[in-house]
Amino acid sequence: xxxxxxxxxxxxxxxxxxxxxxxxxxxxxxxxxxxxxxxxxxxxxxxxxxxxxxxxxxxxxxxxxxxxxxxxxxxxxxxxxxxxxxxxxxxxxxxxxxxxxxxxxxxxxxxxxxxxxxxxxxxxxxxxxxxxxxxxxxxxxxxxxxxxxxxxxxxxxxxxxxxxxxxxxxxxxxxxxxxxxxxxxxxxxxxxxxxxxxxxxxxxxxxxxxxxxxxxxxxxxxxxxxxxxxxxxxxxxxxxxxxxxxxxxxxxxxxxxxxxxxxxxxxxxxxxxxxxxxxxxxxxxxx
Amino acid sequence: xxxxxxxxxxxxxxxxxxxxxxxxxxxxxxxxxxxxxxxxxxxxxxxxxxxxxxxxxxxxxxxxxxxxxxxxxxxxxxxxxxxxxxxxxxxxxxxxxxxxxxxxxxxxxxxxxxxxxxxxxxxxxxxxxxxxxxxxxxxxxxxxxxxxxxxxxxxxxxxxxxxxxxxxxxxxxxxxxxxxxxxxxxxxxxxxxxxxxxxxxxxxxxxxxxxxxxxxxxxxxxxxxxxxxxxxxxxxxxxxxxxxxxxxxxxxxxxxxxxxxxxxxxxxxxxxxxxxxxxxxxxxxxxxxxxxxxxxxxxxxxxxxxxxxxxxxxxxxxxxxxxxxxxxxxxxxxxxxxxxxxxxxxxxxxxxxxxxxxxxxxxxxxxxxxxxxxxxxxxxxxxxxxxxxxxxxxxxxxxxxxxxxxxxxxxxxxxxxxxxxxxxxxxxxxxxxxxxxxxxxxxxxxxxxxxxxxxxxxxxxxxxxxxxxxxxxxxxxxxxxxxxxxxxxxxxxxxxxxxxxxxxxxxxxxxxxxxxxxxxxxxxxxxxxxxxxxxxxxxxxxxxxxxxxxxxxxxxxxxx
Numbered sequence: 109x110x111x112x113x114x115x116x117x118x119x120x121x122x123x124x125x126x127x128x129x130x131x132x133x134x135x136x137x138x139x140x141x142x143x144x145x146x147x148x149x150x151x152x153x154x155x156x157x158x159x160x161x162x163x164x165x166x167x168x169x170x171x172x173x174x175x176x177x178x179x180x181x182x183x184x185x186x187x188x189x190x191x192x193x194x195x196x197x198x199x200x201x202x203x204x205x206x207x208x209x210x211x212x213x214x215x216x217x218x219x220x221x222x223x224x225x226x227x228x229x230x231x232x233x234x235x236x237x238x239x240x241x242x243x244x245x246x247x248x249x250x251x252x253x254x255x256x257x258x259x260x261x262x263x264x265x266x267x268x269x270x271x272x273x274x275x276x277x278x279x280x281x282x283x284x285x286x287x288x289x290x291x292x293x294x295x296x297x298x299x300x301x302x303x304x305x306x307x308x309x310x311x312x313x314x315x316x317x318x319x320x321x322x323x324x325x326x327x328x329x330x331x332x333x334x335x336x337x338x339x340x341x342x343x344x345x346x347x348x349x350x351x352x353x354x355x356x357x358x359x360x361x362x363x364x365x366x367x368x369x370x371x372x373x374x375x376x377x378x379x380x381x382x383x384x385x386x387x388x389x390x391x392x393x394x395x
Numbered sequence: 396x397x398x399x400x401x402x403x404x405x406x407x408x409x410x411x412x413x414x415x416x417x418x419x420x421x422x423x424x425x426x427x428x429x430x431x432x433x434x435x436x437x438x439x440x441x442x443x444x445x446x447x448x449x450x451x452x453x454x455x456x457x458x459x460x461x462x463x464x465x466x467x468x469x470x471x472x473x474x475x476x477x478x479x480x481x482x483x484x485x486x487x488x489x490x491x492x493x494x495x496x497x498x499x500x501x502x503x504x505x506x507x508x509x510x511x512x513x514x515x516x517x518x519x520x521x522x523x524x525x526x527x528x529x530x531x532x533x534x535x536x537x538x539x540x541x542x543x544x545x546x547x548x549x550x551x552x553x554x555x556x557x558x559x560x561x562x563x564x565x566x567x568x569x570x571x572x573x574x575x576x577x578x579x580x581x582x583x584x585x586x587x588x589x590x591x592x593x594x595x596x597x598x599x600x601x602x603x604x605x606x607x608x609x610x611x612x613x614x615x616x617x618x619x620x621x622x623x624x625x626x627x628x629x630x631x632x633x634x635x636x637x638x639x640x641x642x643x644x645x646x647x648x649x650x651x652x653x654x655x656x657x658x659x660x661x662x663x664x665x666x667x668x669x670x671x672x673x674x675x676x677x678x679x680x681x682x683x684x685x686x687x688x689x690x691x692x693x694x695x696x697x698x699x700x701x702x703x704x705x706x707x708x709x710x711x712x713x714x715x716x717x718x719x720x721x722x723x724x725x726x727x728x729x730x731x732x733x734x735x736x737x738x739x740x741x742x743x744x745x746x747x748x749x750x751x752x753x754x755x756x757x758x759x760x761x762x763x764x765x766x767x768x769x770x771x772x773x774x775x776x777x778x779x780x781x782x783x784x785x786x787x788x789x790x791x792x793x794x795x796x797x798x799x800x801x802x803x804x805x806x807x808x809x810x811x812x813x814x815x816x817x818x819x820x821x822x823x824x825x826x827x828x829x830x831x832x833x834x835x836x837x838x839x840x841x842x843x844x845x846x847x848x849x850x851x852x853x854x855x856x857x858x859x860x861x862x863x864x865x866x867x868x869x870x871x872x873x874x875x876x877x878x879x880x881x882x883x884x885x886x887x888x889x890x891x892x893x894x895x896x897x898x899x900x901x902x903x904x905x906x907x908x909x910x911x912x913x914x915x916x917x918x919x920x921x922x923x924x925x926x927x928x929x930x931x932x933x934x935x936x937x938x939x940x941x942x943x944x945x946x947x948x949x950x951x952x953x954x955x
Contacts, residue, residue: 305557306404307432311531314522 109163109265111227112215113154113186114243115147117171117178118236143178147231149296151186153261154229156302158187159312161265163226166218170194170202170210173333180327187320191327192218196335198343203351204241210346211242212249213339227270228293232257247293255288256295260303263290275299403542406432406530408740409551409561411538411574413440414510415450415460416710416729417567418517421532422463423737424563425524432530432561433521434553436537436568436943438868441514442951443929444569445688447592447633447644448510449476449617451727452503457763458734459503459727464520471516472506473637474615481721481816482671483836484622488844489671490809496817497722498617507615507635507642508726509596510955535947538568541577541706547749548578548704554945563740563752564706567733570689571931572712573943578703581696581714583934583941586650590630590690590718591932593659593894594644595667595855596954598681601639607675608636619721622836624665628657629832631721632666634675640683640954641675643667646690646723651829652892653936659687659894664855673849680853684954685861687894687930690725693717694778697769701760702753707736717769719819728765735759791834803835804842812839859902862895862926870948874924876933877940883907883918886937893933895926902926905933 119126119139127138158165167179167188172195179191194214202210219225228250230243247254257275264271268290275297276282304310323330336343343349373380410421413435424431437443450472452459461467468475479498483490498505522532535555542550542558550560551574566574575581601612608616620632630647645663652659666672667680691697696714701707709715710729717724739756746752760766803812856864880886889905890896896903906921920937928950934941943949 305555307406307434307533307536307556307559308404310533310536310556311432311526314531314533315526 109157109161109226109263110223111154111157111163111165111229112168112192112218112225113147113151113165113182113188114211114228114230114246115151115167115169115178115182116144116231116234117141117169117175118144118234121235141174141178143181144231144234144236146233146235146298147182148185149298149300150229150231150294151182152302153258153294153296153300154227155186155313155316156261156304157227157263159304159309159316161263164189164223166190166192166222168192168194168211168214168218170199170207170214176327176331179331180324183320183324183327183330187316189323190330190332193331193333194335194339195333198336198341198347201348201351202346203353204239204245205352206346206350207242208245208249209350210339210341211246213341214334215246215250217334217339224291226268226290226292227263228252228291230293230295232295232298243293243295250291250293252291252293253288254293254295255286257297258294259283259297259299261294261300270294403550403558403560404556405560406430407561408432408530408563408565408737409434409559410565410567411551412436412567412569412710412712413518413521413532413534414444414514414567414569414710414729415517415726416712416715416733417565418514418521419458419460419463419730419733420565420567420709420737421521421733422524423458423734424740425521425528425530427737427741428528429563429737429741430529431525432559433525433532434536434538434551434556435518435532435534436946437534438947438951439511439515439534440518440532441511441955442953443949444510444514444955445592445594445686445952446508446510446726446955447594447635447646447723448508448642448726448955449505449635449723450508450513451505451724453501453724453727454503455501455764456727456731457759457765458731460730463730463734464517468504468506471513472508474507475613476505476507476617476635477610477614478616479619480617481619481621483839483844484620484624484669484671485837485840485844486623487670487846487848488840489847490839490843490845492813492816494619494721494816497720497819500817500819507617507637509637509640509642511953512955514955537943537946539573539942541574548706562705562744563736565709565733565736566706566712567709567729568712570691570711570716571929571934571941571943572708574706575708575712578706580698580701580703580708581712583931586653586935587648588692588695589649589935590646590692591649591652591659591687591892591894591930592644592646592690593663593685593687594642595663595685596637596683597641597643597676598683599639599641604636604639604641607677610636620666620669620671621721621832622840623833624669625662625833626655626657627829627833628652628655628662629829630662631832632663634672643672649689649892649932649935653888656888656891658891658897660685660858660861660897667855668851668853670847670849670851672853673851676851676853678852680855682856682861682864684864684952685856686952686955687928687932689931689935690723691716693728693769694771694774697766699766699770700753700757701732702750702756705749705752707739707753707756709733709736715765715769719768720816724768728769731763731765732760735763735765791830795834795838803838809839809843858895858897858900862902865926865928866951866953867925868948868951869925870944873945874922875942875944875949876922876924876927878920878922878937879940880938881919881921883920886920886933886939887918889933889937890920892936894930895928905937
């Protein structure tokens with residue numbers, strides 16, 4: 109099985125890391141980049157496939173050179189064999205359409221020059237854009253089937269068929285079982301959880317981890333960077349110029365004003381803590 | 396996906412547990428080219444393991460751990476034990492005997508060890524070796540029982556994995572072996588078949604150890620303690636020097652703990668705060684870890700035929716823990732047994748009879764002299780006389796009388812006693828009565844001892860603090876022990892004997908609570924498994940359904 113796991117770098121929205129200016133706009137330069145959290149589920153699915161059926165996993169990411177850290181993180185978690193960074197000033201400010209065109213071209217180049225691909229794994233929406241477009245558009249370009257919201261996955265390499273349980277959201281959530289021919293794109297649901305019930309799988313998992321620990325320390329040696337010329341893309345159809353999406357404005361959602369008054373108490377202040385207890389006693393109904 | 400209709404996974408050998416017994420078996424199997432899978436329930440080997448801990452390499456043993464793992468002493472052990480003493484204590488009077496002769500009898504070397512660093516090192520070596528045969532070590536996997544086909548044992552079942560079949564199954568899953576019990580080879584009925592040990596690992600700078608024990612950096616010392624400091628509970632204390640810590644603990648007969656309603660942690664504190672230890676501990680006392688372990692008494696429970704079908708028992712799982720008088724030897728026998736089980740399997744490969752490996756293993760344990768050490772015939776003979784209550788009473792009465800004092804108290808007797816203590820022949824037949832543990836040492840201490848005048852400034856942590864310092868990954872909502880009978884009569888002994896429970900302590904595993912019933916009061920026992928250290932004591936002294944937690948869950952020892 110040869111797989112490509114797609115991922116994206118996003119601002120670290122976790123508390124303390126994210127930085128906003130006075131107008132409430134994200135300060136991208138001051139906010140560190142991390143791997144899109146939803147991509148972790150895709151990576152888990154890619155890893156499970158690799159552990160069960162062997163083969164090769166490549167990580168692929170579009171973004172500025174600093175996004176190698178995202179690929180490196182992915183190598184550590186998915187034990188990817190190598191990484192591909194699609195990086196070029198001409199790619200800047202791509203919307204989902206232009207991004208899909210770029211990714212699709214890269215996967216096609218990979219198929220022509222590296223190896224045939226059986227599976228492409230993608231995350232379920234990105235934490236910054238939340239459109240959920242890029243994966244399906246990329247797949248449309250490849251003219252492959254796509255299975256989304258995958259909860260569990262099994263592959264029959266002989267029949268070249270993928271069987272998946274997928275979540276169908278509706279008035280009542282349902283789980284349907286589908287089959288798709290390879291090659292195929294898989295979008296893992298956040299509920300996806302890999303299972304390793306065979307000792308042989310766990311031993312493989314352990315071996316891959318040990319091998320990757322050594323590989324990840326020299327990540328640059330396993331990194332290939334492609335620009336728009338490598339992908340044979342016309343700058344008019346990618347990046348900002350190739351993006352039909354127009355963001356007219358971004359309205360910050362103001363925080364609700366706090367209505368309660370707070371009194372700060374020093375934890376070392378015995379008298380202050382007593383006062384807190386007195387205050388609380390009334391609510392606790394104690395004495 | 397869904398029900399797995401494929402055949403079960405198969406390995407030539409499955410070894411359950413990666414302590415010294417399992418490690419030895421797996422390493423030897425791998426040396427023979429046998430495809431070997433090792434399943435360990437801890438997050439890392441050693442995280443579930445506790446021992447006193449001295450590991451011996453006996454001259455007469457067919458295998459020692461450094462035969463199988465050549466760098467063992469350098470990489471995984473603490474200090475070599477070059478001096479060995481026993482202190483007979485009566486109040487503040489102490490008479491010390493040098494036990495180095497007994498310690499060195501049949502001993503090639505003996506090192507102090509801490510089990511987490513030791514076993515985790517073994518795990519890495521074992522994984523390297525077994526990987527080459529198509530197997531390896533998996534952690535976080537709890538084997539919960541035996542897989543049978545037409546009534547015959549053919550493999551193991553696990554919490555985390557689908558069932559696995561094997562041509563050989565090595566149960567090296569410790570003193571609370573779920574496999575030995577499943578096979579009907581171990582019961583948990585009699586407290587007098589077990590010891591319980593508790594231990595504190597005490598932080599101490601390496602230079603301070605050298606200085607206070609008057610040893611060089613490449614030397615170590617063992618001290619044993621017996622006498623009246625533990626009141627009438629049968630057992631004793633120990634202190635071993637590690638690289639930069641001390642292992643200080645107590646080991647008692649479980650039936651004696653139950654009879655006396657003694658609190659194990661308090662007995663440990665009696666040792667820690669005894670003035671004799673003040674010379675070493677001084678005024679700073681920093682306890683790294685509190686731990687506990689059940690210890691089988693091989694004289695009574697070492698299995699004479701430790702196999703069934705393709706299953707063989709190794710180490711504590713087979714009751715292979717020898718109390719040679721005051722000296723305790725367990726890990727060395729586990730190593731021997733593990734390696735012999737592997738050899739027995741290889742020799743028997745191809746034999747259609749599934750029990751041929753087990754039978755040969757049993758014979759090899761006999762022929763190598765291991766079984767004679769575990770179950771000395773002299774003990775069986777002496778026991779019939781020595782352990783009868785009336786005999787004990789008479790002997791004790793004489794010893795405690797003036798006659799006894801004179802008999803034990805003259806200078807000739809003192810020399811003879813030191814020699815007797817150092818006799819492997821005599822200590823192997825010591826009966827398990829208060830005479831050896833309490834009466835005699837007390838009389839010796841009283842008659843020959845010098846009063847010591849140090850003041851102990853040691854303040855051991857409370858049980859609550861000790862529990863608080865341990866690391867747990869509690870399997871919330873899925874307790875591994877269930878109380879079958881909550882009456883005080885059936886399960887009350889656990890309130891005292893459990894090393895993480897105590898009377899009037901609400902934060903332990905077991906508590907006694909008085910509840911009002913129709914027209915009366917009743918004392919009931921309740922259980923919270925969160926602070927459990929998985930020693931197994933309550934499985935014997937209380938009415939429980941006792942299992943280990945799932946793989947990776949429960950307590951995680953850092954020192955061990």
